[in-house]
Amino acid sequence: MKSICLFFTTFLAMTSFAFTFDPNPLEDFCVIINDIKTWVLVNGKCYKEPKLVTPDDFFFSIKEENISSQLGSQVTLPTVSEILGLNTLGISFARIDFAPKGLNPPHAHPRAAEILIVLEGTLNVGFVTSNPENRLITKVLNKGDVFVFPIGLIHFQHNMGDGNAVVISGLNSHNSRVITIIKEVFGSNQISSELLTKALQVDNNIVDNLQKQFWLDNN
Template sequence: MKSIYLFFTAFLALASCAFAFDPSPLQDFCVAINDTKTGVFVNGKFCKNPKLATPNDFFFSVKEGNTSNPLGSKVTPVTVNDILGLNTLGISLARIDFASRGLNPPHTHPRATEILIVLEGTLYVGFVTSNPENRLITKVLNKGDVFVFPIGLIHFQLNVGYGNAVAIAGLSSQNPGVITIANAVFGSNPKISSEVLTKAFQVDNNIVDNLQKQFWVDNN
């Protein structure tokens, strides 16, 4: 009886893991299209007839990002919206360019774990664990170093080197999403009630009003 209980416990654990990320594909590929007349709806996108797939369905050219903004960084995502052939494959990536002291501000990916590799420069990176610990885990990365940001956790990257920096991030979803914390909290539309924010951050109402009046930069 005990062995049966352990079996079902293990089975339920594996089943729960299976639904934690994008579903596994049941075909070689499913090139996304928006034509509802000729497509089959799979995992959020319609699929092109595989016989009509072309090399361009699996191709995208990533250019250097323009970092001339207040954050000094530019994220160039490559998701299913950019490579239609990514549909149902459960992966995507992003190129992140940093000017000197450039910051990719605290943010989360609600649907993906991120693995980052530094191509050029030196980055100070970190993430914060969930309540109640809220533990900050950080590392300084140099060229060739790799770091993982677990799914859903707030994380950031700051260029602490003397020149520009470049990194590539792999993500475990075809459409990982991104929530930039400051933009979401202080730049929402419509605005979050100042009463909510003053109590949440334990600050004066004037500070909240000032933050909500600012223009919050989106580096994506």
């Protein structure tokens, strides 16, 4: 119970700084509109007229996801595309399901810090500080434990157990985005192998082989 209270207390503290990164709302809410027949113009964009807002604009159901992929994890991160009422509020949540030994690979959220609580399982989590230290900050978490990942830093979660694991994370952006490091570098096929060979100081054949792989996306 203490861990859950700490999670929400920390998350609320984070949201007090959320508008440093996301637009500061000037209305009670600003629900994105899909039906152009019922829109109003706010700051040059179309939003639903407040009197037409419904509870479904603020609702999303997160269910257990398929975790049978090679990574053994699945991230469900509803953004303003799924919860229209999230727009301008500066917050979002994610559920991450892990198969045994499943991995949420190194990634970063360019617009949000993240706070995570373990609901089930045992995970090794961590992040790497920026240059020049590049220090690894890592810890093993059990059910009820909470961990924070600073904004923009590369981080990961790895299920160490033989059973499934589930975590919930909060982010102080309504659209934090995700940069999956390995997938972005080798999966885009837009960075030349010559450039990567020089940057990584490895044989060109290694880079060519990595660029030919199918890099999974668990989001």
